[in-house]
Structures are given as structure tokens and as C-alpha cells.
Amino acid sequence: MSAQETIKNAIDTNDVMLFMKGTPVFPQCGFSSTVTQILNYIGVEYNSLNVLEDQDIRQGIKDFSNWPTIPQLYVKGEFVGGCDIVKDMFEQGELREFFEENGIELAAAEE
Template structure:
């Protein structure tokens, strides 16, 4: 099996096995870029339990996730196996209440008392 296919298969399994996955630079405790930090902060504020994948620890995953989503930048947020977007999209969706609505629709638990605007 090609290494790229192995990475794609691993990514598919990861996004399907976890309700919320954030492919980011660094991890949720120590983001390594401002955009990753913003998305991690939004998820933390909303009290969302998510799996963080540090793309800096594996070049195959770092490049593989871009090909997988056909999206050129990191971070990348997935909810219930569906690509949501990067930092700007997540921030705009959160401010509009759309990310919270998506969590409701997909049955993802979060802290509904948190209002972000």
C-alpha cells in the first residue's frame, strides 16, 4: 500500500472514530500557531471534547490532511466525519451561532451556557 493511501486511511478512520477532530499545529495544551490556538480556544470555551492531532509531528499527516480535505491550510476542524473548515470559517460560524447549531444537529455535546459573539 502506498504511504499516501495509508495516511488517507488513517485520517478517514480518525475523523470517523471521533465526534470532533482538530488537525492543528501543536496540541490543545500548547498550540504552535495563532490560528490553531484560536480554534482550540473556541472549542475550549464551548466545552467541546475533541481529539487533537498535531500535524507538526508527522509530515505525512501534515500533507495528507491537505490532500484529504482539498483545503490548503491548517488547522482543520471535522465534526462527525465532515470537514467544517479552518480558523476563519470556525470563528465566523461560532460568532453567528452556526457552529453551535451544527453541534446540536450532529448530537455533539457542548456547554450551551457559553455565549460567544
């Protein structure tokens, strides 16, 4: 399977897909860490792919989305954005709403 096929398959088969440097348990860049913290905080289940493990995927995701940076978040097959966009949506209170509008179940918010 080519890098583009691997990327497309990951996006198509996961409602919430994060392409990141490292893993959710051990992010290997501050931006990836920020996005995983936000996703974990709002209680969304997601899958991730460590782009550091495959140079073709690392470049391929940038080509796929026409977006120059990693991490990249996809929801229901649509590119949402990178760290700045996810962080802005979270700070504006739009991210939880966005997931709910897309039929993504969230864990109960901790009060």
C-alpha cells in the same frame, strides 16, 4: 497504516476531530490556538492530531480535504473548515447550533 488511512481513521472514530499545529494545551500557531479556544469556550469535547509530528499527515490532511491550510475541523466525518470558517460560525452564533444539530453534547454555557 498510511497517512490517508490514519487521517480517515481519526475522522471516522472521533465525532469532533481537529487537525492542528501543536496540541490543545500548547498550540503552535495562532490559527490553531484560536480554534482550540473557541472549542473549549463552547464546551465541546474533541480529539486532535498534531500535524507537526508527521510530515505525511501534515500534507495528507490538505490532500484529504482539498483544503490548503491547517487547522482543519471535522464533525461526524464531515469537513467543517479552517480557522476563518470556525471563527465566523462562532461569531454568528451558528457553531453551538451546528454541534447540537449534529448530536454533539456541549458543556453547559457559562453565564
